[in-house]
Amino acid sequence: MKVAVTGAAGYIGRHVVKELLKQGHQVVAADLHFKEVDERASMCSVDLFGRDADIYEKLEKPDLCIHLAWRDGFIHQSALHMESLSDHFIFLKHMIDKGCPRIAVMGTMHEVGYWEGKIDAETPCRPLSQYGIAKYALGQALMQYAAGRDTKIYWLRAYYITGDDARNCSVFTKLLRAAEDGRKTFPFNSGTNRYDFIDVRELAKQIVAAGMQDRYTGIINVCTGTPVALKDKAEEFIAKKHLPIQLQYGAFPDRAYDSPLIYGDATVIHEILKAGTNGGGKGKLWILFMYRIILKDGSGSALIRCCKASTI
Numbered sequence: 559m560k561v562a563v564t565g566a567a568g569y570i571g572r573h574v575v576k577e578l579l580k581q582g583h584q585v586v587a588a589d590l591h592f593k594e595v596d597e598r599a600s601m602c603s604v605d606l607f608g609r610d611a612d613i614y615e616k617l618e619k620p621d622l623c624i625h626l627a628w629r630d631g632f633i634h635q636s637a638l639h640m641e642s643l644s645d646h647f648i649f650l651k652h653m654i655d656k657g658c659p660r661i662a663v664m665g666t667m668h669e670v671g672y673w674e675g676k677i678d679a680e681t682p683c684r685p686l687s688q689y690g691i692a693k694y695a696l697g698q699a700l701m702q703y704a705a706g707r708d709t710k711i712y713w714l715r716a717y718y719i720t721g722d723d724a725r726n727c728s729v730f731t732k733l734l735r736a737a738e739d740g741r742k743t744f745p746f747n748s749g750t751n752r753y754d755f756i757d758v759r760e761l762a763k764q765i766v767a768a769g770m771q772d773r774y775t776g777i778i779n780v781c782t783g784t785p786v787a788l789k790d791k792a793e794e795f796i797a798k799k800h801l802p803i804q805l806q807y808g809a810f811p812d813r814a815y816d817s818p819l820i821y822g823d824a825t826v827i828h829e830i831l832k833a834g835t836n837g838g839g840k841g842k843l844w845i846l847f848m849y850r851i852i853l854k855d856g857s858g859s860a861l862i863r864c865c866k867a868s869t870i
Contacts, residue, residue, distance in 0.1 A: 559770065562586040562620035564606055565627035567595050569725050570664065573762035574624060575599050581766065586618050589627070607645035614656035622660040622769050623653055631689070632727035634668065639692035646696050647703075654709045661704075662712040662769035665777070667754075667822070669694035669715065672815060677715075678823035679777040686815065701776065710775050712768050717781045717822050720791075721757035729788075730795050737801040745809030749789025754781045754821035764827050767834050774826050783824025 561578050565571040566587035576596050578585045587599040588606060595601065604616045606627060617623065625646075630636035653661060668690035669683045685691045697713045704711045723730045736744050756764075764780040792805060 559621045560584045560586065560618065561769075562588060562602075562617040562623045563599075564588045564623070564625045566599065567592055568626055568631075569722065570719070570758060570761065570765075571626045572596070573722070573758050574626065574765055577759075577762040577766050586620060588617060606649050607642070609645070609648050609652075611652050611655070613649060613652050614658055617653075620658065622662065623658050624765060624769055625650065625661065625663045628664070634687040634689040636688060639688040643692050643695060647699050650696075650700055651703060654704055654707055658709055660710045660712070660769055661700075662714055662765065663697070663700065664765075665697055665713045665715040666690065666693050667715060667717045667820065669697065672817055674817050674819055676821055676823050677779065679779075679826075697777070710772065712775055713777045714765055714768055714780045715777055715822065716761060717754040717756060717779075717820075719758050719761055720755050720795075721759055723795075726758075729792065733792065733795060733801060733803065734799070737799075737803050741803060743804050743806045746789070746792070746805040746807050747810045747812045749792060749805070749807060750787055750818070751812065751816055752785035752787050752819045752821070753791075754784065755786055755791055756780070756782050764831065767830050768827065771830050771833065773833070774830060778826050778830075779822035779824060780827055781822030781824050783822055783828070785819055785821040 561583050563571055563575050563578070563585060566575050566585075567589040571587075571589070572594055575585050575587050579596055579598050585596075585599040586602050587595050588602045588604060589595070590603065592601045600618070602617060604610075604613065606613065610616065614620075628646075629642060630638045650661060650663070666689070667677060668687055669685050670677055670681055671684040671686045671690060673681060683694050685694050701711055701713065718728075719726070720728065720730055723734055733744055760782075761780055768774070768778050768780065789805065789807070795801075796803060796805070
């Protein structure tokens, strides 16, 4: 399958490109630069947000577009989120209008806002940041526009992403920097809040799997479905990285707008991954036939077992 990946040089994009290539797909990597993008991909520096009606052709008419490009993704109150909203919609609209068969877009748990417990596709959304508001608005507008058209839309809602932490902007990134600066302690809150953490490499696998299948469309959580206490994840990270640093619990109060428990319902993505592992129920059934041949000579006989394989 030919797949266009926007934001291909970004934190998530580089891993998605690599996963696609690993699975044997043809990749068109679209971004402003291509530092550390797998060189096996076809590099495309076209302006995604130039409102070009022929953008689908300029991205080489992909079978699937995975749209990850987003500015200031780590700055949740940036004004750029809402300022860029129309550009994202028009880019995706043009892709649909020209017949792109599948479009997968990176969503976020921040669309939901404050929530305690498990999040599924039906969970009401009341976003609290400019980032969450813009993502939620784009998702709603995109799915409404695509309704009744031939393009399949996958809105992939991510949660707390870890891994490749030198390029992230998480508490784990800050722990690495603190250790590099020679600090022996790191101020922390209680660490008791539980979140749905996922490694960026596993996230890339889920993004690819979701966009390649036909059974589920719309909102799909890309997550583990398992909440883990922040302090447990942080202590695990420190031990794994052999960081000579200790967490100073209680140095900061827990923020009122942070949920004590929030995680994604992973039922759908687990079904997608399971179907992919099993070949989607369309794999070949191998049948082994055994038969015997008796060779006779003057000294007696020998039994030789032979086999023949067939598929249905």
